Amino acid sequence: MIKFQNTQTNNYLPLQPEFEILTDYYLEHKERNKHNQSTILFYQFKMKKDMINVITVIPDGCIDILFCCNEKAPFANVCGSVLQTKTINLHADNEYFGVRFMPNQETHKMNYSMKEIIDQEVPLLDMISIDFMIVERLISERDFFGKINxxxxxxxxxxxxxxxxxxxxxxxxxxIYLNRGNITMIQLAKEIGYSTRYLRKQFEEHVGISPKLFSKIVRFQSSISMLLKVNHCTLKDVIMENGYYDQAHLINDFKNFGYMTPNKFTEKFSARTTYSTL
Structure with missing residues (x-):
């Protein structure tokens, strides 16, 4: 069994492209925990006036807390990672504030397990015991960094x-992050010094899904990130960097997560990144 050492920070941070692109504006701010490891992403966006109230979310392996900042009809929901692309209903011309955090940010104080919230939305007040006045204060705050504070x-x-x-x-x-998800469970178990069975059990408890599925999501997200944010990125670049056997293998991964093909994704989003990182 290996002796664990402090790992270096990684740059993996999943995207929700339609939050960033198909909205009036999008802001984000990243913070690391006190050990300078896991990342928390704070973000804020406003739905367009002419939106049909529907936006698409894709698998990312993370947990989001989403606040609707409409003082007449506010809500705060904890959203587990979806396992396939799906649409969610948001209100046109409304502002939303979100907190996205990576697995292994310990959440033992929550009333649901990580597995129970996969593919689910649960009211924040059902997840943790806080006064709704706290939520109302955050929703009423107009400044992005004021909300974060x-x-x-x-x-x-x-x-x-x-x-x-x-x-x-x-x-x-x-x-998994270091290898962009391109690692087998046997390789991962060998690297860590535990059995695949023990590793799977730990992932179910702390992440909510199997290490194999989580790795596939990381590779999918890495591909999305390259197509969206790397200038002059080709499908060949994505295939080589993320360990796909060929283009058919890449397309199959996108289809398995219920998403559009890589070519259609590039056509739809590549020239439309308009968000601000603060």
Whole structure:
């Protein structure tokens, strides 16, 4: 069994392209935990006035807390990662504030397990025991960084306990991110020094899905990121960087997650990145 050492930070951070592109505006801000490892992404966007209230979300392996900042009809939901692309209903001309966090940000204070919220939306107040007035304060705050500060001061402590993170999962995730998801469970188990059965059990508890499926999501997200953010990126580049056997293998991955083909994705989004990172 290996002796775990502090892993270097990784740059993997999943995207939800339609949040970023098919909205009036999009802002984001990234923070790392006190060990400078896991990332929390804060983001804010406003739906367009002429939107049909529908936006597409894709698998990302993360958990989001989404706040609707409409003071007349506010809500705050915890959203588990979807396993296939699906549409969600949001209100036109409304502002939304979100918090996206990676697996292994310990959430033992939540009333649901990670597995129970996969592909589900659960009201925040059902997940953690806080006063709705805290949520109302955050929703009423107009400034993006004001919302972030309020979340960190009032809600964060009810969700995260970074002192109790699983070193097994931490090291496994680091290896998956490092390899862009292109790693087998046998390779991963050998690298960590545990059996594939134990690794699968740990992933179910801390991530909610199997390490094999999580790795596929990471590779899918890595491909999306390259197509969207790397200038002059070709499908050949994506195939080589992410360990796909050929173009058919890449297309099959996109289809398995219920998404459009890589070519259609590039046509739809490649020239439309308009968000701001703060």
């Amino acid at each position: 309020l979340f960190n001061e009032t809600i964060r402590k009810f969700i995260f306990d970074t002192d109790s993170s699983s070193k097994v999962i931490e090291y496994a995730l680091h290896n």
